[in-house]
Amino acid sequence: MSAQVAPARRRGLADEVADRVRDAIFDGTYPPGGALREVELADALGVSRGPVREALLKLEREGLVRGEWHRGTTVTALDEVDVAELDSLRAALEQLAVALVVERGPDLAAVDAVVARMERAADEHEMVRCDLDFHDAVYAAAGHRRLREAWEAIRSQVHLFLLTRIGVESEGYLAGIPAEHRQLAEALRAGDRDAALDLFAVHRRHAFDVLTGRS
Known part of the structure; x- marks a missing residue:
């Protein structure tokens, strides 16, 4: 024994x-x-x-x-290939998650709770953790086990992606992120699939543009 x-x-x-x-x-x-x-x-x-x-x-x-x-x-220090691959893979997973959430119309209390925590975040690192928790809640609401497992497989790398993003530019990050995520939550609740997909794409694109110098 x-x-x-x-x-x-x-x-x-x-x-x-x-x-x-x-x-x-x-x-x-x-x-x-x-x-x-x-x-x-x-x-x-x-x-x-x-x-x-x-x-x-x-x-x-x-x-x-x-x-x-x-x-x-x-x-790991993310290079241009890492950034592009993470962005494209995250987009593919998130598009399915958002579509499923809108289709299912589940209770979004967990998503709203994270947005409320964002409004109290003391610094950029805490805000990044809240950002990841928000997306955790979206994947949980999608009700697709294998999709959530796929997200969890890249979650740490996305965390690193967001840390790299605030390392490049943090001005306005604390002030703007809560409202941005509140808008995402409202889009999910409204049930407009295309509008929700567009808003999530804009959300991802902002971080990508900061990291690639396009902002």
Whole structure:
């Protein structure tokens, strides 16, 4: 029995380390392009290098970090191809989600609750978390399990996308995002599929334009 329990505990520790490093990436402690050294992370977290190594592999599968033999592990710095691919994939998933939400006409209380939280966000990093939570709520309202799983597979990379966006330009971000998302919620509630799709496309395009220098 003990031989079966020990590996599970080690996997749990690696997951905890991954959570801590992921949070540090998302709060700006480790910026895009920043080095993640196993020894330093192990010392900071009070663990051995084994769980740190497993955690970094997990984060690499999520697309948050990149490991290269000559550079070690670094926080992913999105290039033009990354930005374009994430934008196009997000668009494909979101179009289906929005269409399903409008068709189903579900209760959007969870979506409204996130908009209310946006109005109280203290800084850009908290607003980015709210932004992701808003889209989580939209995917949940769509009622399509595999679609939500597809979204969750790229969610961390979209989080990085939005962090990169505020790193390029944050002026007006805190002030404008709540109203923008309130408008998205109202479009879903109104049941006009085409209008909702157009508004969500404009919402995505703004972040894309900032990242590509087109704004």
